[in-house]
Amino acid sequence: MRKIFLACPYSHADASVTHNRFIECNKVAARIIESGNVVFSQVSMSHxxxxxxxxxxxxxxxxLWAPVDAVFMDMMEELIVLDLVGWDLSSGIKREIEFYKxxxxxxxxxxxxxSEFN
Structure with missing residues (x-):
């Protein structure tokens, strides 16, 4: 069983983009759980x-979230980044990638x- 921290771009000036990112993150988290793995989906919890x-x-x-995220990052064994538009601009995702690397x-x-999560 894999222990996965799921990262996703979140903040955006348009609230509908933020909400859509939340929805997409939930779909991926559900797929990871259905595959028999453990996931902490930070956006699913925080939104x-x-x-x-x-x-x-x-x-x-x-x-406010930084110390909470740190606890969950420490508990998980790998990072998966939901690569929606803007993921590579996220300072939070950059911090999470650096932590795991x-x-x-x-x-x-x-x-x-x-494809590993079917």
Whole structure:
């Protein structure tokens, strides 16, 4: 059983883009679970909670999540990045990739490994 941290681009000026990223991330997380693996989907967990952070900007919200993410990154054994448009511009994803690479753990793009989760 693989223990996967699922990363996904999240923040965007258009709220509908952010919400669509949340939906796509949930679909991938469900597929990983259906394949018999463990996944922590940070966007799936954070999006509903972020809606309760009234009046906070995305940078402040990101700082609130950093210690939470660190706990889950430490528990998981590999990183899969959902490579939606903008994934390569995400500072959060860059931090997550660096974390896993520094530990010598597997880092993959979803488009490269999705066939493993049928």
């Amino acid at each position: 509903p909670i972020n809606l309760a952070f009234a009046g906070k900007d995305s940078a402040t919200i990101g700082k 520094n530990r010598g753990q597997k880092v993959s793009l979803w488009s490269e490994v999705q």
